[in-house]
Amino acid sequence: AQSVTQLDSQVPVFEEAPVELRCNYSSSVSVYLFWYVQYPNQGLQLLLKYLSGSTLVKGINGFEAEFNKSQTSFHLRKPSVHISDTAEYFCAVSRGGTSYGKLTFGQGTILTVHP
Amino acid sequence: GAGVSQTPSNKVTEKGKYVELRCDPISGHTALYWYRQSLGQGPEFLIYFQGTGAADDSGLPNDRFFAVRPEGSVSTLKIQRTERGDSAVYLCASSLTSGGGGEQFFGPGTRLTVL
Numbered sequence: 001a002q003s004v005t006q007l008d009s010q011v012p013v014f015e016e017a018p019v020e021l022r023c024n025y026s027s028s029v030s031v032y033l034f035w036y037v038q039y040p041n042q043g044l045q046l047l048l049k050y051l052s053g054s055t056l057v058k059g060i061n062g063f064e065a066e067f068n069k070s071q072t073s074f075h076l077r078k079p080s081v082h083i084s085d086t087a088e089y090f091c092a093v094s095r096g097g098t099s100y101g102k103l104t105f106g107q108g109t110i111l112t113v114h115p
Numbered sequence: 116g117a118g119v120s121q122t123p124s125n126k127v128t129e130k131g132k133y134v135e136l137r138c139d140p141i142s143g144h145t146a147l148y149w150y151r152q153s154l155g156q157g158p159e160f161l162i163y164f165q166g167t168g169a170a171d172d173s174g175l176p177n178d179r180f181f182a183v184r185p186e187g188s189v190s191t192l193k194i195q196r197t198e199r200g201d202s203a204v205y206l207c208a209s210s211l212t213s214g215g216g217g218e219q220f221f222g223p224g225t226r227l228t229v230l
Contacts, residue, residue: 004157006157032215032216036221041223042223043118043119043206043220043221043222043223043224044158044206044208044221045221046218046219049216049218051216090157090158092157094215094216095215096215097215101146101148101210101213101214101215101216101217101219102148102160102163102171102174103148103150103158103160103219104160105150105157105158105159106157107155107156107157108155108156108157
């Protein structure tokens with residue numbers, strides 16, 4: 001089985017500051033890794049994913065994440081945030097190489113960007 | 116094109132009642148997932164359909180929960196004898212492929228409140 005831990009439940013930052021949202025996972029097998037964003041009153045939207053290859057993954061809206069196998073981490077970063085980035089962010093894993101993508105999610109991190 | 120839609124958006128019911136939650140996936144998506152999101156938590160997997168069949172129902176909490184997808188498109192999640200602990204947001208997602216790395220597109224969810 002897989003599990004995901006998001007180390008911060010809330011992250012407040014000022015506009016144009018950099019941000020890092022932390023995610024650690026546990027799994028005895030290879031995994032695929034995802035970051036989803038949930039804006040208020042909207043469905044979950046995929047930001048980026050890591051399946052294989054380069055450990056630095058770039059996604060939409062200027063976000064990127066780095067897969068670190070030795071530390072079992074997949075932290076999300078953005079060099080300069082905007083007010084519109086205020087949302088809840090979820091890290092998720094699915095079992096690598098499987099025929100379907102059952103996702104295990106972390107508890108979520110609420111990012112609040114202040115002017 | 117249209118995304119995943121879910122109806123109703125909100126459902127309030129009394130303890131012991133029966134409810135049905137509907138999911139319309141993106142046209143052509145063969146894989147369909149149901150998740151449940153309790154307050155302050157990340158989504159938790161309930162069930163996965165590939166076509167018309169439930170390929171993995173390991174996340175259904177008990178036999179009061181049942182889901183169908185008779186024609187391989189629309190899916191209905193059915194909850195019998197609802198309990199207050201069933202209160203949550205029920206999310207549906209669909210994916211073009213069933214592969215583990217495929218993007219899941221989420222609906223806005225149905226917020227179920229059991230009084």
